[in-house]
Amino acid sequence: MMTKLEIKNLKVEADNHPILHGVNLTVNTGEMHAIMGPNGTGKSTLAETIMGNPHYHITDGQILLDGVDLATKKVDERARAGLFLAMQYPAEIPGITTANFLRAAINARHPEQPIAIPKFMSELNNALDLLDMSQKTANRYLNAGFSGGEKKRNEILQLLMLKPKFALLDEIDSGLDIDALKVVAKGVNAMRGPEFATVMITHYQRLLDYIVPDVVHVMMGGRIVKTGGPDLAKHLEKTGYACLRDELGLDIELVDE
Amino acid sequence: MKMHTPRYAQMKTAKWGLHALRTPLADLAIQLANQDELLQNGGTFAVADHISSDVETAHRQTDPENAYLAAHFEQLTQTVQIEVPDQVQLTKPLLVDWQPTTPGNGNFHFSIRLGKNSRATVIITQKAGAIGLNSIGEIAVGADAQLEVAELNLFDHGSRAYFHQNANLDRNAALNWSIAQIGTGNVLGEFNTELNGTGASANIQAVSLAKKDEHIGLQTTVGHHAPHTTSRILQHGALFAQAETNLNAIGKIDHGAHGADAQQESRLLLLDPSAQGNANPILLIDENDVQAGHAASVGQVDLQQLYYLMSRGLTKETAENILVRSFLAPVLSSLPAGPIADQVDHLLGQRLGGIDPNEA
Numbered sequence: 001m002m003t004k005l006e007i008k009n010l011k012v013e014a015d016n017h018p019i020l021h022g023v024n025l026t027v028n029t030g031e032m033h034a035i036m037g038p039n040g041t042g043k044s045t046l047a048e049t050i051m052g053n054p055h056y057h058i059t060d061g062q063i064l065l066d067g068v069d070l071a072t073k074k075v076d077e078r079a080r081a082g083l084f085l086a087m088q089y090p091a092e093i094p095g096i097t098t099a100n101f102l103r104a105a106i107n108a109r110h111p112e113q114p115i116a117i118p119k120f121m122s123e124l125n126n127a128l129d130l131l132d133m134s135q136k137t138a139n140r141y142l143n144a145g146f147s148g149g150e151k152k153r154n155e156i157l158q159l160l161m162l163k164p165k166f167a168l169l170d171e172i173d174s175g176l177d178i179d180a181l182k183v184v185a186k187g188v189n190a191m192r193g194p195e196f197a198t199v200m201i202t203h204y205q206r207l208l209d210y211i212v213p214d215v216v217h218v219m220m221g222g223r224i225v226k227t228g229g230p231d232l233a234k235h236l237e238k239t240g241y242a243c244l245r246d247e248l249g250l251d252i253e254l255v256d257e
Numbered sequence: 258m259k260m261h262t263p264r265y266a267q268m269k270t271a272k273w274g275l276h277a278l279r280t281p282l283a284d285l286a287i288q289l290a291n292q293d294e295l296l297q298n299g300g301t302f303a304v305a306d307h308i309s310s311d312v313e314t315a316h317r318q319t320d321p322e323n324a325y326l327a328a329h330f331e332q333l334t335q336t337v338q339i340e341v342p343d344q345v346q347l348t349k350p351l352l353v354d355w356q357p358t359t360p361g362n363g364n365f366h367f368s369i370r371l372g373k374n375s376r377a378t379v380i381i382t383q384k385a386g387a388i389g390l391n392s393i394g395e396i397a398v399g400a401d402a403q404l405e406v407a408e409l410n411l412f413d414h415g416s417r418a419y420f421h422q423n424a425n426l427d428r429n430a431a432l433n434w435s436i437a438q439i440g441t442g443n444v445l446g447e448f449n450t451e452l453n454g455t456g457a458s459a460n461i462q463a464v465s466l467a468k469k470d471e472h473i474g475l476q477t478t479v480g481h482h483a484p485h486t487t488s489r490i491l492q493h494g495a496l497f498a499q500a501e502t503n504l505n506a507i508g509k510i511d512h513g514a515h516g517a518d519a520q521q522e523s524r525l526l527l528l529d530p531s532a533q534g535n536a537n538p539i540l541l542i543d544e545n546d547v548q549a550g551h552a553a554s555v556g557q558v559d560l561q562q563l564y565y566l567m568s569r570g571l572t573k574e575t576a577e578n579i580l581v582r583s584f585l586a587p588v589l590s591s592l593p594a595g596p597i598a599d600q601v602d603h604l605l606g607q608r609l610g611g612i613d614p615n616e617a
């Protein structure tokens with residue numbers, strides 16, 4: 001069954017600093033979206049706000065999951081409803097292994113019926129294999145002392161294990177070497193299907209060669225200013241954001257100017 | 258001499274109900290395990306009905322006006338004696354497990370004496386009944402000997418416990434002492450270590466968990482009385498709503514104890530604004546050529562970590578429990594591996610509730 005995530009005229013601020021100025025975006029399961037845009041334009045803010053990070057405050061607009069407003073739902077409820085955010089900067093949690101953490105997270109989805117250990121182990125091993133990760137990684141403390149690239153892989157491991165409907169991937173490609181990038185792409189592509197959608201935030205067209213999107217959005221100045229197909233990303237790679245801005249006649253200052 | 262109630266840890270203990278520890282005594286069930294190796298090597302591992310007056314005098318001198326200590330010795334009925342002769346290296350931990358079997362206060366005593374160049378591990382599991390317990394003990398570690406002591410306190414709700422335990426170390430002796438206070442109830446404890454011989458060293462770690470209406474006061478003291486002695490005190494406590502915990506760490510370095518190194522770290526994690534915690538580092542140094550360091554903190558859960566865990570669908574309660582474990586991990590990891598570590602882990606899971614990520 002198709003599920004719909006709708007963002008309507010979303011305005012968001014953090015510490016009284018307005019960041020998003022009316023974002024509109026609709027994502028259905030079965031679709032792959034990419035969001036690109038200059039630094040400091042509000043991409044992470046959008047992803048974090050959808051996920052329910054209490055640091056960000058919605059001043060206007062709505063986030064609807066199959067028509068249900070998520071505004072009053074806490075982050076954990078949103079996760080259990082099928083949202084997932086691979087974070088730009090995942091936290092380190094020494095004291096719990098990735099494996100135990102994952103089992104707790106799976107069981108949080110149906111506490112009355114905990115997953116059987118053999119089933120969990122076989123799913124975990126399959127996911128580890130797919131991502132070329134060793135069993136040792138899953139028995140290390142969650143992200144503790146992990147390199148940047150290892151953390152990103154661990155986010156995708158969680159994605160595979162938790163099987164969300166909507167995965168927001170915030171710069172999942174940053175800091176990855178080319179082999180790791182292929183592995184991560186393999187993980188995301190394995191999730192593809194009618195029950196799954198992703199919104200990938202990235203700075204690099206290269207990621208989109210491996211995870212081909214259906215739709216590409218460009219964000220600037222706290223809004224989505226252009227939407228197109230995979231060609232839009234290729235075009236941007238050649239021309240840059242300043243050029244697009246001028247094309248659209250937008251009055252936005254870019255960080256690098 | 259005016260006797261007084263214990264007044265460690267800057268705590269006002271009037272409300273703790275510690276006076277109950279002077280009520281009629283409970284019968285004790287004391288179980289010893291893994292004796293054979295020690296007995297074959299000419300040692301002692303037994304329950305006795307008295308202790309020598311020298312031991313009593315020495316112990317009471319460390320706090321002569323302490324009314325609870327006095328009551329303990331007056332009412333003493335049973336004591337566990339462990340004597341390891343010189344040059345004996347035990348491979349299996351000596352296990353002491355005791356609990357009151359009748360209503361009333363449990364009055365427990367132990368003496369551990371480790372001979373020169375010997376090696377042993379002692380694991381003490383103590384339970385309290387409805388009233389509470391006194392756990393008083395002496396530890397002596399001979400020259401070049403190595404002793405590991407772990408105490409696991411499993412108390413029932415409403416219990417009170419009072420600890421007063423002293424350790425003395427000779428030249429190059431090493432003590433690794435762990436105290437896990439994760440049962441329910443009120444606990445007041447003083448753990449004193451005297452490094453009397455050159456090169457003696459002590460690692461002392463305490464871990465505690467306090468929930469609603471529970472009070473914990475732990476004071477860990479190390480005295481450096483000889484050159485090149487080293488110590489590390491590591492205390493971590495987690496507090497939930499309406500709980501109270503006070504951690505004192507005291508390092509004393511005498512004049513002449515050159516080359517001594519005293520390190521201490523006391524940290525408290527408050528899970529609710531209504532919890533009250535204090536971590537007091539105290540260093541008293543009377544010698545120039547030494548190293549000493551202390552860290553103390555009273556903090557809340559890291560919101561970024563909490564958010565990360567919850568973003569995977571864990572409830573706030575489960576996420577906080579994970580962060581409690583994470584916070585206690587540096588201390589838990591220094592417990593002797595094996596059954597006691599598992600038992601502590603299991604007990605933590607029980608006390609924390611919610612989904613226990615470490616339970617199968």
Ligand SMILES: Nc1ncnc2c1ncn2[C@@H]1O[C@H](COP(=O)(O)OP(=O)(O)OP(=O)(O)O)[C@@H](O)[C@H]1O
Nearest residue numbers: 014015017019037038039040041042043044045046
């Ligand atoms: N708490 C805050 N107070 C003030 N400004 C903030 C706060 N949080 C974010 N911002 C600002 O909001 C803007 C958008 O930040 P955001 O992290 O969403 O950008 P981004 O598009 O993800 O950038 P990047 O590509 O560099 O990751 C930035 O200018 C940032 O400095």
Ligand SMILES: [Mg+2]
Nearest residue numbers: 043044045088
């Ligand atoms: Mg960002």
